[in-house]
Amino acid sequence: MEINSTVLAYVRSLDIWGTSGKIDIIIPEVWMSGQADFLVQPRSRQSSGFADPIFRFYVNLFGAPALSMKEFANYQQDTIIGASLAISPPGGRYESQKIVNIGTNRWSIKGTFDC
Numbered sequence: 001m002e003i004n005s006t007v008l009a010y011v012r013s014l015d016i017w018g019t020s021g022k023i024d025i026i027i028p029e030v031w032m033s034g035q036a037d038f039l040v041q042p043r044s045r046q047s048s049g050f051a052d053p054i055f056r057f058y059v060n061l062f063g064a065p066a067l068s069m070k071e072f073a074n075y076q077q078d079t080i081i082g083a084s085l086a087i088s089p090p091g092g093r094y095e096s097q098k099i100v101n102i103g104t105n106r107w108s109i110k111g112t113f114d115c
Contacts, residue, residue, distance in 0.1 A: 001034030001100070005051070006008075015066035021059040028092075030102045039072030039073065051102050056086040079115070086110045 007028045014021040028051040035044040063080035092103020 001036075003030060003032045005030045016059050018066055019060045020066045021057070023058075024054070024056040026054040026056070028081065030092075032100070032102065034036055034100070036105055043099070045098065045100050047095075047098075047100075048086050048104055049102050051092040052088045052104055052108070053091050054088045056084060058084040082114050084112045084114075088092060 005028050007026060009027070010025040012023050014023065029049070030050040030051050033044075033046040035042065037043070060080055060082040063078055064082075067075055086109070088104075088108040090103060090105045090107060092101075094101045094103035096105070096107040
């Protein structure tokens with residue numbers, strides 16, 4: 001398979017009750033082509049379109065306060081504890097009769113906690 005992609009993204013820093021946070025909106029576009037033997041039959045596939053979008057929200061729970069540009073110049077990083085939530089709905093190109101697809105046709109929800 002040869003796969004090429006590009007990403008359109010929007011990222012925004014936030015002040016969430018005095019702590020720093022961020023939102024991401026990511027929309028990938030993919031072009032793929034390839035060939036393989038499947039059940040002793042040669043198969044080829046070419047497809048292009050949007051993959052599943054991703055919406056992410058981050059917030060720092062401890063440390064890394066929201067700062068102005070002037071305050072940021074003097075900031076000394078210490079311990080930071082944060083959390084994030086990423087949601088990816090099934091919005092990409094998906095063809096149920098095909099083995100290889102750009103989209104997953106599935107919801108994905110992932111939460112993380114970082115120190």
